[in-house]
Amino acid sequence: MANHSRFTPGILKKARWHIQDNQVTPESVFKARRHIVKAMGLGAIGASISGYVQAGLFDLFGEQPQTSFITTPLTFEANARFGQDEVRTPFDKVTTHNNFYEFGTSKQDPSDNAQQYKVEPWQLRIEGEVERPITLDYQDLTKLFPLEERIYRLRCVEAWSMVIPWVGFPLAALLKKVGVTSKGKYVAFETAFDPEQMPGQKSRLMGGGIHYPYVEGLTIAEAMNELTLMSVGLYGKTLPPQNGAPIRLVVPWKYGFKSIKSIVRIRVMDKQPPTSWNQLAPHEYGFYANVNPAVDHPRWSQASERRIGEGGLFSAQRIDTLPFNGYSEFVASLYEGMDLRQFY
Ligand SMILES: Nc1nc2c(c(=O)[nH]1)N[C@H]1C(S)=C(S)[C@@H](COP(=O)(O)O)O[C@H]1N2
Numbered sequence: 001m002a003n004h005s006r007f008t009p010g011i012l013k014k015a016r017w018h019i020q021d022n023q024v025t026p027e028s029v030f031k032a033r034r035h036i037v038k039a040m041g042l043g044a045i046g047a048s049i050s051g052y053v054q055a056g057l058f059d060l061f062g063e064q065p066q067t068s069f070i071t072t073p074l075t076f077e078a079n080a081r082f083g084q085d086e087v088r089t090p091f092d093k094v095t096t097h098n099n100f101y102e103f104g105t106s107k108q109d110p111s112d113n114a115q116q117y118k119v120e121p122w123q124l125r126i127e128g129e130v131e132r133p134i135t136l137d138y139q140d141l142t143k144l145f146p147l148e149e150r151i152y153r154l155r156c157v158e159a160w161s162m163v164i165p166w167v168g169f170p171l172a173a174l175l176k177k178v179g180v181t182s183k184g185k186y187v188a189f190e191t192a193f194d195p196e197q198m199p200g201q202k203s204r205l206m207g208g209g210i211h212y213p214y215v216e217g218l219t220i221a222e223a224m225n226e227l228t229l230m231s232v233g234l235y236g237k238t239l240p241p242q243n244g245a246p247i248r249l250v251v252p253w254k255y256g257f258k259s260i261k262s263i264v265r266i267r268v269m270d271k272q273p274p275t276s277w278n279q280l281a282p283h284e285y286g287f288y289a290n291v292n293p294a295v296d297h298p299r300w301s302q303a304s305e306r307r308i309g310e311g312g313l314f315s316a317q318r319i320d321t322l323p324f325n326g327y328s329e330f331v332a333s334l335y336e337g338m339d340l341r342q343f344y
């Protein structure tokens with residue numbers, strides 16, 4: 001993928017996405033907040049307190065509420081299960097170091113070019129091998145299912161990683177609502193196609209050669225796994241456009257390119273759907289794309305990764321990459337008996 005990022009578009013530079021200081025949640029605030037929660041005897045952060053209490057703690061530090069459509073209290077229970085203790089990548093890194101080729105191929109392009117992206121009205125259609133196909137409107141995305149925070153590692157195939165507190169609901173909840181038929185073996189996802197708003201879809205150069213719309217897919221077992229999240233927010237707020245507003249997939253044990261952004265269509269199918277990076281470079285990017293330190297990318301090692309934290313990209317800490325990105329206990333059984341070198 002790195003090789004496809006060599007073009008610097010140099011056009012359509014709009015004002016940089018501006019984050020006011022009082023809207024940033026720096027790591028120091030989280031550490032202090034954690035301290036206070038402990039001092040108050042509330043136990044591990046997130047394990048036992050509601051979103052409202054957390055919001056109250058934010059207020060203690062004088063943070064301004066940011067426009068957000070997430071108005072219901074979040075639950076935090078899942079974090080105790082999935083590893084809540086890792087240091088979160090700061091908000092400003094999560095929202096300015098992105099891959100979203102519809103808005104350009106450099107890491108800064110999405111935050112520079114996606115700010116005007118209109119997500120309302122939005123329609124997300126769920127169809128195919130389902131008993132009750134539905135179309136969700138913008139409001140439904142944050143109102144139809146209870147929302148949880150899920151602090152997950154995100155491991156990009158380019159060998160960098162982050163820790164991101166997503167907000168969302170399990171994809172399984174949505175699939176149960178529509179009812180998968182006995183023929184449903186795979187789930188296909190499709191990003192919005194809107195070249196007027198997405199400059200990368202207009203210019204082959206700016207869009208990195210991907211054939212749009214961007215498409216992705218999972219097996220039905222992967223889609224139903226408890227880790228698989230439909231995300232509508234991060235850091236407790238509505239998803240910024242560069243991170244895939246208004247709704248994107250998050251599959252934490254797979255390379256980041258599986259976590260498709262700004263989804264308009266989910267189709268349950270009887271056969272394996274095509275996927276964008278596999279179409280572009282099939283020998284480099286497979287359908288499964290499970291994080292695997294033992295299987296190198298043809299052009300670079302996957303044994304370690306740069307964890308993006310407080311400092312600049314080049315001060316990022318290099319750490320070992322874990323099989324299934326550290327989520328083996330939840331997902332390894334899905335691939336029992338499979339040769340992960342062949343099904344990369
Ligand atoms: N539609 C679409 N979805 C996408 C991409 C993209 O270019 N277009 N990039 C993927 C890649 S390579 C990664 S690493 C993640 C990055 O998510 P983030 O920018 O929110 O960290 O989004 C994935 N989803």
Ligand SMILES: [Mo]
Binds near residue numbers: 156158256257
């Ligand atoms: Mo990625």
